[in-house]
Amino acid sequence: MGSKICIFLTLCGIILSVVHSNTGKLIKADEDLPTVYEYFRNASSNVALVAEADGFKLNGKKIKIISGAIHYFRVHPDLWRDRLKKLRAMGANTVETYVSWNLHEPKMGEFDFGNGTGDYSMFTDIRRYIQIAQEEDLLVLFRPGPYICTEFEFGGFPSWLQRDPDMKVRTNYQPYLDRVKIFFDALMAQVDDLLWTRGGPIIAIQIENEYGFFNNKSQEYLQFILDFFLNLGYANETLFFTSDGVGSGQWNLTWTFKTANFGGDVDHNFGTLREQQPDKPLMAMEYYPGWFDHWFEKHQVRAPGAFVDTLDGILGKYDGNVNLYMFHGGTNFGFLAGANAWHEVKHYDPDVTSYDYDATLSEAGDYTTKYYLGKALFELYQEPQIKRTELIPESAGPVKDFGTILIDSELQPTGFQEDNYWINSYAI
Numbered sequence: 085m086g087s088k089i090c091i092f093l094t095l096c097g098i099i100l101s102v103v104h105s106n107t108g109k110l111i112k113a114d115e116d117l118p119t120v121y122e123y124f125r126n127a128s129s130n131v132a133l134v135a136e137a138d139g140f141k142l143n144g145k146k147i148k149i150i151s152g153a154i155h156y157f158r159v160h161p162d163l164w165r166d167r168l169k170k171l172r173a174m175g176a177n178t179v180e181t182y183v184s185w186n187l188h189e190p191k192m193g194e195f196d197f198g199n200g201t202g203d204y205s206m207f208t209d210i211r212r213y214i215q216i217a218q219e220e221d222l223l224v225l226f227r228p229g230p231y232i233c234t235e236f237e238f239g240g241f242p243s244w245l246q247r248d249p250d251m252k253v254r255t256n257y258q259p260y261l262d263r264v265k266i267f268f269d270a271l272m273a274q275v276d277d278l279l280w281t282r283g284g285p286i287i288a289i290q291i292e293n294e295y296g297f298f299n300n301k302s303q304e305y306l307q308f309i310l311d312f313f314l315n316l317g318y319a320n321e322t323l324f325f326t327s328d329g330v331g332s333g334q335w336n337l338t339w340t341f342k343t344a345n346f347g348g349d350v351d352h353n354f355g356t357l358r359e360q361q362p363d364k365p366l367m368a369m370e371y372y373p374g375w376f377d378h379w380f381e382k383h384q385v386r387a388p389g390a391f392v393d394t395l396d397g398i399l400g401k402y403d404g405n406v407n408l409y410m411f412h413g414g415t416n417f418g419f420l421a422g423a424n425a426w427h428e429v430k431h432y433d434p435d436v437t438s439y440d441y442d443a444t445l446s447e448a449g450d451y452t453t454k455y456y457l458g459k460a461l462f463e464l465y466q467e468p469q470i471k472r473t474e475l476i477p478e479s480a481g482p483v484k485d486f487g488t489i490l491i492d493s494e495l496q497p498t499g500f501q502e503d504n505y506w507i508n509s510y511a512i
C-alpha cells in the first residue's frame with residue numbers, strides 16, 4: 085500500500101486531512117514467543133489477577149497490563165474482530181470496555197444482549213464481543229458502571245430511569261439500587277463464565293466510574309456496587325478497581341485497587357497515586373492519546389510527541405501499566421452522543437457523532453503515527469514478551485467524504501433542573 089489520504093469530517097463542518105504513509109510493512113510473527121494465553125493459562129490452576137508490591141500477577145506470573153479501550157457499542161459488530169486484531173498487533177495484551185446499560189435495557193425490564201428487535205440490538209451481544217477478544221489473544225478489563233460517563237447518552241443510563249420524578253441516580257435511593265441490581269443480574273448472567281478464573285478473559289472489574297468527581301458521593305452506594313459482585317462469589321475470582329482523577333476526592337472512599345486517569349504530567353499523577361496507595365503497582369486506567377469533541381468547538385488533537393513522552397513515563401520511568409483511552413474511539417451512532425452540562429455556568433455542551441478521539445487507531449480503523457510510536461514502546465516494555473501478530477490492512481472498506489454540512493440554527497436546551505445537576509454533573 086502506498087500513501088493515502090483519508091478525509092473525514094466532524095458534523096461541525098470541520099474537515100481534517102490525515103495523511104497515512106506507513107501501512108505497507110507486515111511484521112513477521114515471532115514463532116518462538118508464547119501467546120498471552122499460552123503463557124498465563126494453566127490447566128490445573130487459574131488464579132485471579134492480584135496487585136502486589138512488585139506488580140500485577142496473573143495466575144501467579146508477573147504481568148504488565150498493556151491495554152486499549154474499544155467500546156463494542158461504538159464499533160459495528162462486523163468490525164469488532166478487525167479492531168481487536170489491530171489492538172493485539174500493537175502489542176497490547178488486554179482490551180478495556182464499558183457496558184452501556186441504556187442499550188441493554190432499552191425498555192424497563194426488557195433486555196437485549198444481541199437478541200432484541202431494536203435498531204441497536206446488533207451492537208449488544210457483549211458476550212460475543214468478549215469471546216472474540218479472547219479468540220484474538222486479549223484479556224479484558226470490564227467496566228460495567230452502572231454509570232459510565234464516556235460522553236455517551238445520559239452516561240449510559242436508560243432514559244426511563246427519569247420517569248420516576250424522585251430518581252436520584254448514583255446514590256442510595258432504593259428504587260435506583262433496585263434497578264441496578266435487576267440490570268446487573270441480567271448482565272452478569274451473560275458473562276459470569278467469562279471470568280479468568282472460570283476460563284474466560286475478564287481479569288478485573290471496575291466499581292462505578294470516576295465516582296470521585298460526583299457531587300453527592302456516598303460510600304454506602306459504592307459499597308452496594310462492590311457487594312453486588314461479592315454476593316456473586318467473586319471475592320477471589322477477580323480484581324476490583326476504581327478509576328479517578330487523582331485530585332477528585334475519591335481516595336478516602338475506596339477500599340478497592342485504585343487507578344488514575346490522566347493525559348499528561350505523569351510525575352504528578354503517578355506521584356499522587358503512589359502516596360495514596362503505596363506498595364501497589366501503578367496503573368493509568370485512562371491515559372488519553374486524544375480527546376473528544378463538542379459541537380461548535382475545534383477538533384481536539386494531541387501531538388504524537390507529547391503522547392509518546394507521557395506513555396514512556398508511564399511504562400518506563402514508573403514501570404507502570406496502561407489502558408489507552410481510547411485505543412480506538414469509533415462512532416456515537418444515532419443520537420447516542422452524550423454531553424457535558426456545567427452547573428457553575430449553566431450551559432450544555434453536546435458531543436459530536438464522531439468519537440474519533442484523535443486516538444491511536446482512527447475512527448475509520450486506520451493506523452496513525454501514535455499507533456506506530458506506541459507500538460514501539462509496547463514492544464520495548466512488555467512483560468512478558470508475547471508473540472507478535474501481523475498488522476492487517478487498514479480500513480476494511482472505502483473511507484467516504486460526506487461533504488460539508490452547514491448548521492444554521494441551534495436548538496437551545498431548556499428545562500435544566502437544578503436538582504438534576506447531581507445526576508448530570510458530567511456527561512449526560
Ligand SMILES: *[C@@H]1O[C@H](CO)[C@@H](O)[C@H](O)[C@H]1NC(C)=O
Nearest residue numbers: 125126127128129130143144
Ligand atoms: C500450574 O500451576 C500450579 C500451581 O500454581 C503449578 O504447580 C504448576 O507448575 C503449573 N503448571 C504449569 C505448566 O505452569
Ligand SMILES: *[C@@H]1O[C@H](CO)[C@@H](O)[C@H](O)[C@H]1NC(C)=O
Nearest residue numbers: 194195196197199200201270
Ligand atoms: C434476550 O436474552 C435475555 C437473556 O436470556 C433475556 O432475558 C431477554 O428477555 C431476551 N430478550 C428478548 C427480546 O428476547
Ligand SMILES: *[C@@H]1O[C@H](CO)[C@@H](O)[C@H](O)[C@H]1NC(C)=O
Nearest residue numbers: 252255256257300302503506
Ligand atoms: C444525595 O444522596 C442521598 C443518598 O445517598 C440522597 O438522599 C439525596 O437525595 C441526594 N441529593 C441529591 C441532590 O441528589
Ligand SMILES: *[C@@H]1O[C@H](CO)[C@@H](O)[C@H](O)[C@H]1NC(C)=O
Nearest residue numbers: 314315316317318319320321
Ligand atoms: C478468598 O481467599 C482467602 C485467602 O486465600 C480466603 O481466606 C477466603 O475465604 C476466600 N474467600 C472466598 C469468598 O472464597
Ligand SMILES: *[C@@H]1O[C@H](CO)[C@@H](O)[C@H](O)[C@H]1NC(C)=O
Nearest residue numbers: 333334335336337359360361
Ligand atoms: C481525604 O484524604 C485527604 C488526604 O489524603 C485529606 O486531606 C482529607 O481531609 C480526607 N477527607 C476526608 C473527608 O476524610
